[in-house]
Structure formats: C-alpha cells, structure tokens
Amino acid sequence: MEIIDLEICAARKAIHPALIKGDGFNILVDACYPGLLHRIEKAASLHDLSLSELTHVVITHHDFDHIGSLAALKKQYPQVKVVASDKDAPYIEKKEKSLRLQQAESIYPTLPLEERPQALRFHHLLESVEPVNVDRTVSDGEAIVDGVFVISTPGHMPGHISLYIPSHKTLITGDALVYRYGKLEIAVAEYTLDPPTAIQSVIKIGKLDIEHLLCYHGGYYPGDCKTALNSIIADFEDS
Numbered sequence: 001m002e003i004i005d006l007e008i009c010a011a012r013k014a015i016h017p018a019l020i021k022g023d024g025f026n027i028l029v030d031a032c033y034p035g036l037l038h039r040i041e042k043a044a045s046l047h048d049l050s051l052s053e054l055t056h057v058v059i060t061h062h063d064f065d066h067i068g069s070l071a072a073l074k075k076q077y078p079q080v081k082v083v084a085s086d087k088d089a090p091y092i093e094k095k096e097k098s099l100r101l102q103q104a105e106s107i108y109p110t111l112p113l114e115e116r117p118q119a120l121r122f123h124h125l126l127e128s129v130e131p132v133n134v135d136r137t138v139s140d141g142e143a144i145v146d147g148v149f150v151i152s153t154p155g156h157m158p159g160h161i162s163l164y165i166p167s168h169k170t171l172i173t174g175d176a177l178v179y180r181y182g183k184l185e186i187a188v189a190e191y192t193l194d195p196p197t198a199i200q201s202v203i204k205i206g207k208l209d210i211e212h213l214l215c216y217h218g219g220y221y222p223g224d225c226k227t228a229l230n231s232i233i234a235d236f237e238d239s
C-alpha cells in the first residue's frame with residue numbers, strides 16, 4: 001500500500017488530499033474546493049493514476065473545501081463509491097442544512113455592517129455546493145478496505161472522521177489536526193464547532209500507534225507526532 005500526499009494548489013494556499021493506492025483499490029481522501037476536479041486529475045496523473053481507476057472517495061467532513069468538487073468527480077467518474085460517516089451523510093446529501101452554513105447564519109446578525117457583504121458571499125458559496133449521494137456510511141473502527149480504518153474524530157464537526165493505516169503507522173487527519181506556521185494544532189476555534197471534543201479526539205489519536213500525520217491543511221507533519229500531540233493537549237489544559 002502507498003499513501004500519497006496529493007498536494008493541490010488552491011486559491012490561496014495548498015491543500016493536501018490523500019491518495020491511498022493498494023491492491024485492488026485507490027482511495028481519494030477529500031475532494032477539494034469547488035472547481036478543482038481538473039487539478040485532482042492532474043495531481044493523480046503525476047502518481048500514475050487515472051481517476052477512472054479510483055474506487056472510493058472518503059469525505060472526512062462536509063466543509064466546502066472537502067466536498068467542493070465531489071459532485072463533479074462523481075458525475076465524471078460514477079464508479080467511485082462515496083464514503084462518509086453516518087453522521088455527515090445527511091449534510092453531504094443536503095437532507096440536512098450544512099452545519100457550517102447554520103453557524104455562519106447564526107453569527108451574521110452580530111457582524112459589523114462592513115463585514116456582512118463578504119459573509120453573504122460565504123453563505124452563497126456554501127449553498128452552491130451540490131448534493132451528492134453517499135454510497136456507504138461508516139463508523140468508528142470500521143475498515144473501508146483491508147488495513148484502512150475509520151477513526152471517529154469529532155470536534156471540528158460532529159461527524160468528522162480520520163483514516164488510520166496501522167501498517168504505515170499513519171493517520172490521515174482531515175481537519176482533526178492542522179499543520180500551519182510550523183505548528184501542529186487543532187483547527188482554529190472559529191471553525192471548530194466543539195473545541196473540548198476536538199481535544200478529546202486529539203487524546204484518542206495520541207493513543208494510536210502512529211509515526212506520521214498527514215494533515216489536509218499543511219501536509220505531512222515533519223516533527224515527532226507524539227510530542228506535538230501532547231503539547232496540544234497541555235496547551236488546552238492550561239488555557
């Protein structure tokens with residue numbers, strides 16, 4: 001099995017969907033911002049993969065930077081099975097209103113007038129993400145394919161999942177952890193719906209046998225994972 005950081009340049013900074021290539025499967029983890037299917041195709045081709053060979057796309061959570069190109073991908077490559085947590089599926093399918101949109105709408109009345117036009121553009125962007133049918137829902141501990149396990153990591157969003165590959169001592173974190181400005185941390189508070197639960201997820205991650213963390217925002221963490229995880233937990237307890 002091979003775990004690849006499919007680094008893709010988006011509008012402002014790179015994002016890092018993962019590609020897991022194995023015997024009989026090719027799994028993409030997260031589907032980028034809207035309008036980036038061509039970049040996913042190009043990034044995969046650099047690793048000798050045509051998306052017509054893709055078997056699964058796993059969505060860690062329903063934020064627009066993770067599901068933006070999912071509908072286009074599924075239309076172009078209908079063989080791909082869309083996999084998400086049972087808690088997140090209704091939002092991806094738009095049977096429930098996006099939690100991010102609910103959050104944005106709830107803070108809108110508190111915003112200064114000059115920030116409201118930009119906030120409305122953000123609402124419209126969230127509303128514009130097309131629904132996609134989830135082919136398979138998964139829960140904590142379940143194997144997506146042999147050797148690739150779902151770890152439920154709520155906090156950033158309630159249905160957030162990460163993927164654990166014990167044979168490679170690797171966790172694909174989604175947004176349970178981000179690597180930015182040289183530091184491993186939980187996603188910024190304004191985007192983390194439940195910070196105490198996010199820290200519980202960090203504690204849970206710390207109990208796994210891992211040496212590598214692949215963060216959607218920031219890529220592979222280059223330092224010692226356990227030390228960094230312990231320091232996130234200690235900082236939270238001190239705050």
Ligand SMILES: [Zn+2]
Nearest residue numbers: 063065175216
């Ligand atoms: Zn994200």
